[in-house]
Amino acid sequence: MESEEFRLPRSRLANERLHAMVPGGAHTYAKGDDQYPEDLAPVISHGHGAHVWDVDGNRYVEYGSGLRSVSLGHAHPRVLEAVRRELERGSNFVRPSIVEVEAAERFLATVPTAEMVKFAKNGSDATTAAVRLARAVTGRPRVAVCGDQPFFSVDDWFIATTPMSAGVPAATTGLTVSFPHGDLAATEELLDRYRDEVACLVLEPVGPDEPCAGSPPHPGSGNSASRYLTGLRELADRHGCVLVFDEMITGLRWSEAGAQGLYGVVPDLSTFGKALGNGFAVSALAGRRELMERGGLRHRGERVFLLSTTHGAETHSLAAATAVLRTYVEEGITARLHALGARLAAGVRSAASAMGVGDHLLVRGRASNLVFATLDEHLRPSQEYRTLFLRQLLAGGVLAPSFVVSSALSDADIDHTVDVVARACAVYRKALDAQDPGPWLGGRPVKPVFRRSA
Template sequence: MDTEHTEQTTEFELPRSRTANERLHALIPGGAHTYAKGDDQYPEDLAPVISHGRGAHVWDVDGNRYVEYGSGLRSVSLGHAHPRVTEAVRREIDRGSNFVRPSVVELEAAERFLATVPTAEMVKFAKNGSDATTAAVRLARAATGRPRVAICADHPFFSVDDWFIGTTPMSAGIPAETNELTVTFPYGDLTATEELLNRYEGEVACLILEPATQTEPPPGYLAGLRELAHRHGCVLVFDEMITGFRWSEAGAQGLYGVVPDLSTFGKALGNGFAVSALAGRRELMERGGLRDSGERVFLLSTTHGAETHSLAAAMAVQTVYAEEGVTDRLHALGERLAAGVREATAGMGVEEHVVVRGRASNLVFATLDGDGRPSQEYRTLFLRRLLAGGVLAPSFVVSSALSDEDIEHTVDVVAQACAVYRKALDAGDPTPWLGGRPVKPVFRRLA
């Protein structure tokens, strides 16, 4: 059954998805290859298993169609199966994807990337964001001779590797000695960051952060952080996995005019194909090359890091962004969605409990209880109603494939969800509307 955009009933069920999830858990730890895609992130027995996607829509194995947000954990910003991207990929697949020597596509992709992000002087490609950020950390440690890494405490994820994961509740298997080498600083607070650098004077190799998240950087903050890092002999690393392309084609560094020493890109770079990038100053990047006279750094060396079809996808993505003004479209779509959602929440009297936040191209929502505290129970209620209405939205992060009709439908479904939300608030207990256990945070010590 294809429900198109018709409203579902409260008995909305996904029997085939439920069976597929059981099979997934029997074969794959966690039932997914990314924790943020786990069925624990969705209401009980309502975690759709996807059959296919096109544009801004996905279909589950039960035959339901959804308007999808946060596609591919923010990676599919042009929409699924974008024709210009898939055509570029097909061309390269027919020519071979991986060779014993570099392909000319590697040269073309590097030239194109550095033209798109002119604040960088060299680039090296990989397959995922974790490899790129870890390479940046390793390079900073080698260049400075220092052991400690300072991460922004307000940003949720940098890498699957020990230097970051050891700081989360899921730190099992990571030696305490490793965890002690990672310290944190607060976003937007130069004074606190300088106090940290003074406390560990001569020990901090780098400051790594997302240059912007749900709020704009305070005036002068990024420039001040750059000056502070350089004054203390640190490497400044911008994690642009999310801000890359969604803030501007050249990332947050291009938008705000502050150049880091190193930066990492991924997600939107490949529109769902596996490609990431480490970019930065030639002086640093050459430490991982063959033309530096110092001790060699094992920077990035991946068998599949330069697969031709993924690099072709990245080049096609950059072309589409430049020729079609995608970043501007993402912002316009996000602004329309945010305005509609806010009107819907106000109309149902829950505007202080269902809150849309973030840059228009990267919207998220908070679900708050009657006392204004973040609530997984109310998030469960909200997600359940969205799913029943044909909206798959762990966030409200838009893709450029969304139509006006998609956004209108989303706003209508949000209004319906908020009507139930209001009932739960009035009752003082969302439990009758959960349909099972609440959704859970990704980072937690016990399953």
């Protein structure tokens, strides 16, 4: 079989070296080699645009670049130009740089629903700062998180809710509760049960089954999402909670102003990252002035230790963010992401249907943020069939833990991807007919990130 002939000897050795020094073999669990077929986890040498090369010399069309962070493509010229300019001027000083002023102004102009912003280096710090601020302004201890969504922070208040909660004190675990996305009645019941105890509602502003759009969104679109978020806004106001939108994924991809800009519902606080830096480390906590000022110097209340990071305002990362924001607005990047994703989704669905696996290989999500699901012969989610599918994609030169597009993709890249998907679906059909994907796995199946044991 083609996938069995595909080998990555140098990547395999590099992975062994990583595991000897780095717990998990990667600095992000979602990049671990357990997420890929056995001995087929490429170690990347470099990337350009929508392509990456591994240390074995193979070139891939890449999706989900940098866990959705590189939405303009690798080594984007406008971003690199801005970064190079600042590198030659120094990256960190004992006082704020004028670049911080410019980046804040550009961010708030792009996300007009926010009144103040503070930058950091990663999403976890920004979202945890939002939680701390909410607890401070409400005087309440509990955090309510959307239980249908996979990740908000590496900090204890969230990790307590996952199967990997080792090391989190039980007292902390009890302070985080969950509510289901889209169910206002259940959320109100939760708020009634913990009346005057819940400081904030934290969620990605879109649900797990966000429909795949075939055209760019526009303000006010997505009536169902708008109604739900409006209802959640009213619930938060009625119960005195802070409403926090985690826009790490939706920021820029849904609209330049994120999902809040698309659906017209204004949160009290929101957090941005990923696409904001096109791979450079930058995140943002944004929100209402009344709340954000509690972390500042121009109020008379008790001070909140909001965000204070040595590298939070590195000039080159903020220059990258400013360039990204300008590029999105001036070049219509969000619309391009939707158009590319719509083309890809249609092609994959057509290929899967033609090979008789249209009910087993599913494409889900908004066009700018596509994922795929692999189902077995009984239409149950299957890590084994995911492994089979990933092996075939890798052998065909497609690196795709998801189908999240970057604007650097060309029509030819997508056509190539669809061709590879079609060949993978032919193998998928054989495995379904045999009711056994085992002969096509090449080793152990891929594993979920959050699990209790290694």
